[in-house]
Amino acid sequence: MRNPKLHRYATRPGLYFTEDGGADAVVRSETADQVWLSVLEPIDQPSAFYDHSIRLFETPGIPLNQKIKEFPVCSRVVEELGVRETLFRMSGPNYGLWYVHLPKAWDGMRYGYRVDGAWDPRHGVRFNPNKLLLDPYGKGVDGRMELAPAAFSYECEVVDGKVHGSAFGRMSQVDSLGHMPVSVAIDDRDTTKHDADPDHPHIPWSKTVIYELHVKGFTAQAPWLPEELRGTYAGLAHPGTLSYLQNLGVTSIELMPIMAKQDELFLQERGRRNYWGYSTLNFFSPEASYATKKAQSQGAGAVRQEVIDMVRALHEAGFEVIMDVVYNHTCEGGVEGPTVCWRGLDAISYYRRQKSNIGRLEDTTGCGNTFDFTNTHVVTFAIDSLRYWAKRIGIDGFRFDLAASLARLDGEFTHRHPFLYALRSDILLGNLKLIMEPWDLGNQGWRTGQFASPFAEWNDRFRDSTRQFWLTDVQAGRGNARVGMQELATRLCGSADLFATDPGRGAASSINFVACHDGMTLTDLTLYQMKHNEANGENNNDGSSVNHSANFGVEGPTDDPVIAARRERAAMNLIGTLLLSLGTPMLLAGDEFGNTQRGNNNAYVQDNPLAWLDWGWRYADWDTPQRRRLETVSRLISLRKSLDQYHHEEFFTRLSQLGLFKPSSRVQWFLPNGTMPMEQDWFDVNVRSFAMRLLSNDEIDVLIVVNGVDEATTFRLPPDCGWTTMWSSAISTGECPARGLKPGAVRIHLHASAPGEDDDTEADAATDDLPATDRPAADPAVDPRGGSAVEPPELRPTAIDMGAWRVRAEQMALVEQAMVDAARPVAALPGEPVPDPNVWTMPALSITLFKQSSH
Structure with a gap:
């Protein structure tokens, strides 16, 4: 024929x-x-x-x-x-x-x-x-x-x-x-089928807060969903799920891979499954196992429609949808792997090959093969796939896994790669959010900050420096710090040393994160010093051994209230640094309420409750620690979104390409004694307490105060205005900053009570330890650098089992009221000089946000 x-x-x-x-x-x-x-x-x-x-x-x-x-x-x-x-x-x-x-x-x-x-x-x-x-x-x-x-x-x-x-x-x-x-085959000829779609949110980079989640794991155990919707696209689109995300306050949902996947050969030989999905079977088809059983029974068209309906629902709720995509390799693996598509069609054209042995594949991904993006047709294939997901499914942006492998010419990385130019110049894709994971396993594979505009990048330097400052340096003790003021200040101010390298490239290009799918959860960073991947069946040899985590004295969960309180404070310091830094913050789903994977930092094969989010706390009849952390994180996200200082994309200053700071009209730096740092201060890693003032052209200034030492420290805030506390990591353990020279920051007694205990007893106990705030401490012995020589307060509520912390909502109101009381000017005793209203005592190991106010 x-x-x-x-x-x-x-x-x-x-x-x-x-x-x-x-x-x-x-x-x-x-x-x-x-x-x-x-x-x-x-x-x-x-x-x-x-x-x-x-x-x-x-x-x-x-x-x-x-x-x-x-x-x-x-x-x-x-x-x-x-x-x-x-x-x-x-x-x-x-x-x-x-x-x-x-x-x-x-x-x-x-x-x-x-x-x-x-x-x-x-x-x-x-x-x-x-x-x-x-x-x-x-x-x-x-x-x-x-x-x-x-x-x-x-x-x-x-x-x-x-x-x-x-x-x-x-x-x-x-x-x-x-x-x-x-x-x-899916008949996709109807060009008007998306005419009634809701408008895409189109959230500016400067207002973006990303939330990374796994479609199945996020709702697999969601008690608000009927059984048939749990772990599905439809479950993510459910009103109860959307309401939770709105209450949290994030703007952009980053989905871990939802393209059709196939388990790697070595996993199949062990009878295991690839839960994460970084093993693509087809670049145009959604993963059917995340659809409802009803959609699966109706076929591929119904599965795809469920994905489209999920994206529509997220758009209607005000969220952008970003897809994590894996174009660096395929599920076929090395030459010993199966033949499902590309190997059988044209292996020479699709895959990179070793120059010394053309029969073997080049592998910069650790997955057995690497797509050959020097081939124009491979570039075209990827662009066609991305356009399909953007145009037909409605996706708002993409995060590219191991993106360095996509930008190698003759084996070497270049930000002038044809694929990157193709993304930039495409009339559809060039206007979406494009995020690069800027590394791979090849030669000189670490390329953070080198992708140029308009690409954003995951900032692993932010991740590592923040973890070291608040976790490993604290556990190592005084005199053993590796991250000091300059490094943390650089990260707080947008990582200009990495991202101010391209004209017009702003701080928003830095995707700041402290935890992501690949590694420990934020809570596990404070529970485990070592990875615990035994359940993966690889003798704990898989996953990174460098986590910059700390266990605060005990490996894993503990009933010790002191250790538990230190862990909670550390977690809040990590989240506070993330959400108070310039750049684009990204939260890992579950970190906002303390999700744990029991120390597993490579849960890619754990398609079970270990890796699924545990929502049991949501319907407890008492105020759980998960709910308390969620409220704290949500409050901080809301504060960030309300501040003009974060609604821009330029750098406040090009910090340290030469190792020195340049003057800026938008940021000022202070030591605890109120003076500005000298050059030697920036290079002293033992200087761990400082303040960053972000100036606004149109609204009030804000001040971020970091106390990175393990004792309460007196700070003299800028004297040209008054300051009011907006948020502090210290409230997580019942403390808050206090105005004046005090022997310790304000500490509130939070009483542990089981549901049904007498509320009056609880309320009385909660107020027992509220200290007086109407007079300064006598002879506070402040050292020349502003550090307080007084005994540090205990980082814990009194007599409380933090492993089962049950705090009523009224008690949090006491904390908030204590913050207000602590901010009131300190009255002078007869015959004494009037205290400086801008002298504050900061709790040990805390980060605090102040806003400008009148005296």
């Missing part, structure tokens, strides 16, 4: 439905000898191609590729699978593309490709027509890979779940049909 002229828009790979009831199929393979389009139909239904195809019968000794070469269109029946396969010989290659026009096509049609060519593994060529391949541009996927010889292009056997055979041996003659996933 002669193929009619293809429709004019079928100039790129993909399956395009046409007005005659058929479809144009286009696929790329620059080195194949022949390509066939395979359409699968059930044998108990009439075939749509009966008039066009010649039926083939089993003929022993004649391989499949020889039989299907005889006719332009042929079909065969596979009784054991209940499937009829019709194969259409494609025309080509025409500039690397193969074409065929299907006389009939339908929504939900299951199909794939078979490709014939040379078998020469030592030169990287592995064509095998016995393997049914996914359409790289397919919009839907059905089925899963079986760990069986059929999945591999080379001869092998699977014994006790292990693959045995040489990837450089003979070609496999086993048909993969029925053992591998297949593509599903």
Whole structure:
């Protein structure tokens, strides 16, 4: 059968439905000898191609590729699978593309490709027509890979779940049909279907607060959802879920990978699953397992619609949707891996190869293969995929996993890479939020700050410096600090040393974070000094061993109230630094209420309650510590969003490219004694207490006071105005800053009580330790640098088991009232001089936000 002229828009790979009831199929393979389009139909239904195809019968000794070469269109029946396969010989290659026009096509049609060519593994060529391949541009996927010889292009056997055979041996003659996933066609011709979509929020970078979550793990145990919606796209779109996110105050939801995934070979051999999803099976199809059972039963189109409905719901609620995408490698892994798509279509073109051994793949990802972004067609493939998700699904931005691998030319990174230029110049993608993970495992793979405009980047320097300042340096004790004022100040002020390298590039390009999916949760950073990945089955050898975490004396949970209080204060210091820094903050889902993974810093295989968020606290009939932390974090997010100083994108100062600060009209720095730091102060890592004043052109100034030492410290705040406390990490353990020279900051007794205890007793106990605030301390012995020599207060409420902290809501009101009382001017005793109203005592190891006020 002669193929009619293809429709004019079928100039790129993909399956395009046409007005005659058929479809144009286009696929790329620059080195194949022949390509066939395979359409699968059930044998108990009439075939749509009966008039066009010649039926083939089993003929022993004649391989499949020889039989299907005889006719332009042929079909065969596979009784054991209940499937009829019709194969259409494609025309080509025409500039690397193969074409065929299907006389009939339908929504939900299951199909794939078979490709014939040379078998020469030592030169990287592995064509095998016995393997049914996914359409790289397919919009839907059905089925899963079986760990069986059929999945591999080379001869092998699977014994006790292990693959045995040489990837450089003979070609496999086993048909993969029925053992591998297949593509599903989705009719996407309606150009008006998104006309009624809600407006995208289009939140400016300067007002963005990112929240990273896993679609399944976020709601898998959500008590507000019916069972059938838990762990699904629909569950994330549920009003109860959206309400929680709004109450938290974040603006942009960053979804961990939702593209169709397949478990890596080594995980399949161990009987494990890739929970995170950084192992892409198809770059146009959503992961079906995150859809409701109802949508899954209705097919790929219903799964995709559930994703679209989720994005619409998030938009209607005011959230942007950012997708974590993995274009650096595929699920096929190294040459020993299965053949599902790219390896069988054109391995030479898709994958980078070792220069010294072309039969082996270059691997800068740690996953066995690396996409070759020096190939224009690979760049085009990625751009087409991204445009599809943005235009058809409604995604507002993308976070690129191991982005350094996407920007390597001849093996070396360059910010002038064609792929980066393609993203910048694209009329759709160039206006979205584009975030890079700026490292990989290749040569000189750490590239933080080097992607240039308009890309934002994950800032691991912020992560590490903040953890060291508040965790490992504190645990190491005085005189052993590694991060001092200059390093933390640089991070607070937007990391200009990394991001002020490109004209017009602002602080918002720095995605600040202290925890993300890859590593310990924020709470675990304060519970564990070592990783605990034993449950992963890799003898605790997986995951990073450098976490900059601290256990404060006990590894793991403890009932010791002193240790528990120190941990809570440390967690609030981390969150406070994150949300009070210039740049774009990113929270890991669950950190706002103290989620734990029990020390596992690589939970990618933990598709179970260890990695799912535990929401049991939400419906407790007492004020849980999770709820208290959530309220504290939400309050701080709200404060950040209300302050003009954070609603800009430029740097307040280009800090330290030469190791020195430049004067700025937008930021001022102070030591505790009220003086400005000298050059030697910036280079002294033992200087850990300072204040950063952010000046506003139109509104009030704010002051961020960092007390990084383990004793209450007296600060002399700028005297040109008064100051009022807006937030302090110290309130997490019942303390707050206090005006005047005091022997300790104000401390409130928070009483632990089980539900049902007498409220009057509780209220009385809660006020027992409120100190007097109407007179200064006698002879406070302030040292020349402003540090208080008085005994540090205990970082704990009195007689409380923090492992089961039960504090009534009224008690938090006492803390807030104490902050107000502590901020009142201190009255002088008769005959004494009037105290300085801008002298404050800061609790040990705390970060505090002040706003400008009248005296």
